Amino acid sequence: xxxLLQNQRKSQKQPQDLNLEIEYSYSSLKGLNRRQxxxxxxxxxxxxxxxxxxxxxxxxxxxxxxxLYPGAGVGLIAPAGATFLREDLNIVLDAVxxxxxxxxxxxxxxxxxxxxxxxxxxxxxxxNQFFADPKxxxxxPLQGGxxxxxxLPYLDYNLIKKNPKIIIGFSDITxxxxxxxxxxxxxxxxxxxxxxxWRSDQTQSFRDxxxxxxxxxxxxxxxxxxxxxxxQVKNRIQTITPGKARGKLIGGNxxxxxxxxxxxxxxxxxxxxxxxxxxxxxxxRIDRLMTHLKLAGVFDKLAGFIFGQCTRCTPDGDYSSLTxxxxxxxxxxxxxxxxxxxxxIGHIEPVLTFPIGINVEIDATTGTIQMLExxxx
Numbered sequence: 001x002x003x004l005l006q007n008q009r010k011s012q013k014q015p016q017d018l019n020l021e022i023e024y025s026y027s028s029l030k031g032l033n034r035r036q037x038x039x040x041x042x043x044x045x046x047x048x049x050x051x052x053x054x055x056x057x058x059x060x061x062x063x064x065x066x067x068l069y070p071g072a073g074v075g076l077i078a079p080a081g082a083t084f085l086r087e088d089l090n091i092v093l094d095a096v097x098x099x100x101x102x103x104x105x106x107x108x109x110x111x112x113x114x115x116x117x118x119x120x121x122x123x124x125x126x127x128n129q130f131f132a133d134p135k136x137x138x139x140x141p142l143q144g145g146x147x148x149x150x151x152l153p154y155l156d157y158n159l160i161k162k163n164p165k166i167i168i169g170f171s172d173i174t175x176x177x178x179x180x181x182x183x184x185x186x187x188x189x190x191x192x193x194x195x196x197x198w199r200s201d202q203t204q205s206f207r208d209x210x211x212x213x214x215x216x217x218x219x220x221x222x223x224x225x226x227x228x229x230x231x232q233v234k235n236r237i238q239t240i241t242p243g244k245a246r247g248k249l250i251g252g253n254x255x256x257x258x259x260x261x262x263x264x265x266x267x268x269x270x271x272x273x274x275x276x277x278x279x280x281x282x283x284x285r286i287d288r289l290m291t292h293l294k295l296a297g298v299f300d301k302l303a304g305f306i307f308g309q310c311t312r313c314t315p316d317g318d319y320s321s322l323t324x325x326x327x328x329x330x331x332x333x334x335x336x337x338x339x340x341x342x343x344x345i346g347h348i349e350p351v352l353t354f355p356i357g358i359n360v361e362i363d364a365t366t367g368t369i370q371m372l373e374x375x376x377x
Contacts, residue, residue, distance in 0.1 A: 062357055063186045065166045067376035068211045070100040072137040075130030076194065077106045078117030080172040081145020086110075092142055092194035099203070104136060116147045123147070124154030127176075131156075131163045138210075142194040144171030149256070152176075152265050157183040166210060166376065169193050170351060171279070174252030179265035181250075181356050187375050190252050190345075191353035202350035209353040213374040218352065220344045220367055235344055237367035240329060243338035245304035249360045249369065251275030251345075258289045261296045270301045273362055273369075275354070277308035277346030283315050283324050290331045299331065304338040304362045306369070308345030338364040 074096050076089075083089060089110065096103040106126035111118030130136045152175065161184040168189040169177060177188035189209070192202060201221075208214040223234035250267055251257065254276040260266040278286065293299055307328050315321045322330075325341065332339045345354070355375035362369050 061185050063161065063164045063184065064375060064377045065164045065187065066137065067213050068101070068138060068166065072101050073133075073135040074101045074103050075106060075126075075133070075136040075139045076103055076109055076142060077123075077126050077130065077139055078109050078111070078142050079123050079127060079151060079169075079176055080117065080141065080147040081115060081143055082112040082117045083110060083142050084112070088195060089142065092140075095194065095198045096140070098198075099206075101138070104130075104133075106130065109142070115145065116150075117142075117145075120147075120151040121154050124151040127151075128156045128159055131160045131165055137165055139165060139167040140194050141169045141173050141176075144169065144173055144193060146172050148172050148175035148179075149259065149265075152179045155179070155183075160184050160186065168210075168353065171253050171347065172256055174256040175260060175265070177356055178250070178252060178257065178260060178267055182265055182267035185357070187355050187357045189353055189355055189375070192351045196351045197349050199350060202352065205350065205352040209355065209375055213376050215371040215374055217371070218343075218354070218369040220342070235342070237340050237342040238325070239364050239367075240305075240307075240332050240339040240341055241336060242365045244361060244363050245273060245338040246359065246361045246372070247271045247273045247303040248357055249273050249275070249354060250356055251306070251354075252277075252356075254278040254286065254289050255281065258292050261292065261298060267357075269298055271303045272301070273304040273306065273360055274298070274302050275306035275308055275343065275345055277310065278313060279311040279347040281310065281313050283313060283322055283327060286310060286313060286324060287322065287327045290327060294331055299335055302335065302337055304364070305332050305335070306339070306343050306345070306362065307332070307341045308343045309348050311347045338362055340364045340367050343367060343369075 076092060093103050106129070108118040108122040108126050111122060113119050117123055127139065130139050160180055164186050166189065167177060167180060168191045170190050170193065173193065177190060180186055181188045192198065192206060196202065208216050220235040220237055222232055226232050226234055250269055250272045251274050255278055257276060310324055313324055315323065328341055345352070355371065358375045359372040360369050361372055
């Protein structure tokens with residue numbers, strides 16, 4: 001599979017090929033009348049734009065950020081929803097210090113513009129500033145909410161690429177971590193926001209991946225309330241299609257991920273392992289989101305698929321509607337790729353740390369995700 005992907009990448013047009021295409025198109029315009037000339041110019045421009053877009057996200061080499069260490073600097077940012085309570089900031093500060101890290105507050109951290117944490121340009125400026133600041137090793141959002149997608153055009157992706165650092169988050173932060181990965185090749189992380197629980201299992205996952213550079217294997221853990229039962233009730237997996245697959249791990253919140261399709265901020269998913277999760281959506285909306293990914297051709301490119309948790313995702317009135325399981329099976333089973341349902345990824349505790357862009361191997365029968373390489377250097 002990896003050889004196949006490499007051959008596909010080699011077959012894509014490079015900048016020198018683009019120049020030749022332009023030169024060829026220019027020479028072919030000679031001798032045309034005015035109407036033919038204008039039509040040919042329009043077609044040529046369309047071709048050039050399409051070719052330039054092809055290389056924006058898919059051909060970026062992978063860049064790994066440096067691992068964390070005691071005393072590393074943490075830039076606290078608010079790229080999405082506003083933080084209304086000073087106490088919430090103090091809680092995050094306590095968590096960062098307990099991790100052995102040094103917190104730095106973004107200039108616009110406590111701004112508010114309606115439900116947003118300040119103007120789009122200001123929130124983006126905080127991200128750019130921390131990527132440029134040599135004191136900062138790690139960018140940590142206070143929380144999700146909504147708003148990351150609005151600021152994506154204002155990020156300096158060349159700056160970010162030249163100063164690779166750890167950036168993490170989940171929920172609405174999906175837009176930020178996927179866009180940075182797509183535009184720069186920097187490995188980003190689907191994991192805790194500042195205001196998540198930071199209990200021992202979440203903290204251990206964070207340390208294993210980002211401090212210790214371990215190649216972690218993820219698998220649902222039995223819930224404590226099942227310890228005296230004859231059978232497991234919580235955190236069960238359901239295999240959709242058995243089998244193993246390898247590919248780059250990409251994913252996040254289904255609503256946000258789906259909204260990025262067709263933009264320059266959606267990553268190349270050819271041969272990827274895609275995971276999705278969501279919260280508070282009615283089942284018909286999940287069906288609509290999955291249908292969008294299907295119609296956009298996203299599912300046809302995948303090597304594997306994982307559906308995590310959909311917290312508070314309920315039927316429409318009663319079970320005369322489709323169930324969530326029926327929706328997921330309808331879309332995924334015909335693909336005949338390794339896939340399962342019920343991974344403990346989502347708006348639940350613990351929020352584990354998953355690298356975006358790292359090669360993994362999945363087993364849909366056992367419900368495991370095995371990192372094949374460290375995510376940090």
